[in-house]
Amino acid sequence: MITARYHREVPQRYRLEAGKCTKCGYVAFPPRLVCPKCSTKKFKPIVLKDEGKIITYTVIRVGPDKFSKETPYAIGIIELNDKLRLTAQIAGVVDFEKLKIGQKVKLVFRKIQDDGKAGIHMYGYKAVLA
Amino acid sequence: MRDVVVIGAGMTKFGELWGKSIKDIFVEAALKAIEDAGVKQIDSMYVGAMSSGLFVGQEHLGAVMADYLGVTPIPATHVESACASGGVSFRQAYLEVASGASDIVLAGGVEKMTDGADVTEALATAADQEYEVYQGVTFPGLYAMIAHAHMKEFGTTRKQLAAVAVKNHRNGAKNPNAQFRSEITIDQVLNATMVSDPFGLLDCSPVSDGAAAVIVTTMEMAKKLKKKPIKVIASAQASDTIALHSRPSITTIGSVVNAAKKAYKMAGLKPSDIDLCEVHDCFTIAEIVVSEDLGFFKKGEGGKAAEKGLTAIGGKIPINTSGGLKSKGHPVGATGIAQIIELYEQLNGKAGDRQVKGARIGMAQNMGGSGASCVIHILEGGK
Numbered sequence: 001m002i003t004a005r006y007h008r009e010v011p012q013r014y015r016l017e018a019g020k021c022t023k024c025g026y027v028a029f030p031p032r033l034v035c036p037k038c039s040t041k042k043f044k045p046i047v048l049k050d051e052g053k054i055i056t057y058t059v060i061r062v063g064p065d066k067f068s069k070e071t072p073y074a075i076g077i078i079e080l081n082d083k084l085r086l087t088a089q090i091a092g093v094v095d096f097e098k099l100k101i102g103q104k105v106k107l108v109f110r111k112i113q114d115d116g117k118a119g120i121h122m123y124g125y126k127a128v129l130a
Numbered sequence: 131m132r133d134v135v136v137i138g139a140g141m142t143k144f145g146e147l148w149g150k151s152i153k154d155i156f157v158e159a160a161l162k163a164i165e166d167a168g169v170k171q172i173d174s175m176y177v178g179a180m181s182s183g184l185f186v187g188q189e190h191l192g193a194v195m196a197d198y199l200g201v202t203p204i205p206a207t208h209v210e211s212a213c214a215s216g217g218v219s220f221r222q223a224y225l226e227v228a229s230g231a232s233d234i235v236l237a238g239g240v241e242k243m244t245d246g247a248d249v250t251e252a253l254a255t256a257a258d259q260e261y262e263v264y265q266g267v268t269f270p271g272l273y274a275m276i277a278h279a280h281m282k283e284f285g286t287t288r289k290q291l292a293a294v295a296v297k298n299h300r301n302g303a304k305n306p307n308a309q310f311r312s313e314i315t316i317d318q319v320l321n322a323t324m325v326s327d328p329f330g331l332l333d334c335s336p337v338s339d340g341a342a343a344v345i346v347t348t349m350e351m352a353k354k355l356k357k358k359p360i361k362v363i364a365s366a367q368a369s370d371t372i373a374l375h376s377r378p379s380i381t382t383i384g385s386v387v388n389a390a391k392k393a394y395k396m397a398g399l400k401p402s403d404i405d406l407c408e409v410h411d412c413f414t415i416a417e418i419v420v421s422e423d424l425g426f427f428k429k430g431e432g433g434k435a436a437e438k439g440l441t442a443i444g445g446k447i448p449i450n451t452s453g454g455l456k457s458k459g460h461p462v463g464a465t466g467i468a469q470i471i472e473l474y475e476q477l478n479g480k481a482g483d484r485q486v487k488g489a490r491i492g493m494a495q496n497m498g499g500s501g502a503s504c505v506i507h508i509l510e511g512g513k
Contacts (some may be wrong), residue, residue, distance in 0.1 A: 056279040
C-alpha cells in the first residue's frame, strides 16, 4: 500500500485544490512550485470549478490488470469552466455510441481503483454527463 | 563540434524471442554492429531501454551489457526517455563523438517485453502516473483520444487510419527483420477486435522483443577504416508536458514541431529535401499527426495523404519503409536505433525490395510517451 503517496494527492483528488499564479494567472493542477508560463514561484490556492465539457475521449476495452474488471470504460480529457483541463473517467455511460466531443459534464466523487491484495478503495473524481 | 558518421549497424529480428534473454539479444545486435563497422574496440557505449526494471526486473543495463559484451572497463550508460530511449541513446553517442570526448561509440537499444510483465501497466509509466494513469488511462487510450480529436477537427476517418497500417505491413513484409511479414487489408484493420475506440488491434504496434545497435565515429576514422560514411547532419531533441491534457492542442505534438524546427535548421534543409522518413507510428494516428508536424503535409491533411498513397514507397515522401513500429515491431528501447538502421541501409542502397531509389537524405523521428519527448536525426549518404 502506498499510503503516504496516496495521501499527498488527497487535496487534489477529493477537493480539486489547485494553485493560481499570482503574476500571470496560470492555473496549476496539481499545484506546482514554479509557473511554466512566467517562472513565478508564488501561487495562491484556489478550488477548481466542477463543471465543464468533453474535449476528447476514448472507450478503453483492454485495460491494465488493475482495471481489467472495469472494462469497457470511457475516459476523456475534460475542460472545466475555468479552462483547466484534466483526464477523468466518464462514468455512468450506458451507450458509448452516444458519447460526443463537446458534451457537458460535471465532476463527481467516486471510487477509482482498489489497491493491492487487500483491495483498499482509492478515490478521486470522475465525470458524469450533465 | 566534429562531423559524426555511422559506419556499422546490427539488429536482431524483432518478435517474440522466447528462447533468448535481454542479454542475449543486446549482445547479438552489438556484435553484428561491431563486425559490420570493422572496428577492433569501442571507447564507450549507450544502452537505450525504457523499462527493463518492470519488464524483466533488471536495471543498471549499461554495466550488464558491457559485461556480457566483454568490453569492460569502458564507460557504459543506460539511457531512458520512454519510447524515445533508442533515439536519445543515439544522440548521446553522437554528442560524445562530436565533442571529441571519444572516437568510436556504440549506440544501442533493447527491450524484452514478453517475459510475463503487465505490459500495459509498464508502458503507462511513460505518462503522468498520478493524474493520467491513476484514472485508468492506457497508451492506446491516450493516442485514441488524439485520434478522436483529429477526426472531429479535420474529418479524418478510420479508413484513413487503416491505410497507415496497411502500408506499413506492405513495407514490413519486405523486411527480413520485421515481426509481422504479412500484408493486411483495410477491412481486416476495420474489423479487428477493438482495443480503445477508435483503435482496433491492427491500429496498434505490437509487444515485441528486440535489440539494435550502431557504431558512430568521426569522418577521419571512417576514411581510415575504408568505410562508406553515412553522415549525421542533424540531431535535435525537444520536450513537452508529460500529460496530454496539459497541451494547448491535442492534435499537434509540440515536441515534434520543436525538434523538427531545430533539425531542419541544423541541416539547412526543408521538408521537401527529405527522401524518406522513419516515424514513430506506435499507433496509426501517430504517423498521421507526425507527418503533419514534420511539415510533409498541411495540418489536417495527413490522413488523406496516407489514403492517397503519398507516404508509400514511390510516393511523395516514403514513410516507414522498414514497416514502422506497426509491422517491424516495437521493442520500445530498440525502436529509435532500428529507425537509424533503416536509414543506414537505405542510404547505402542495401534495403533490398524496399529500397527507395536514389535515397540520399533520410530522417528518423522517435518519440516518448504521448509526445513529451521527441528526438529527430537527419542522415546523409554519399553523393
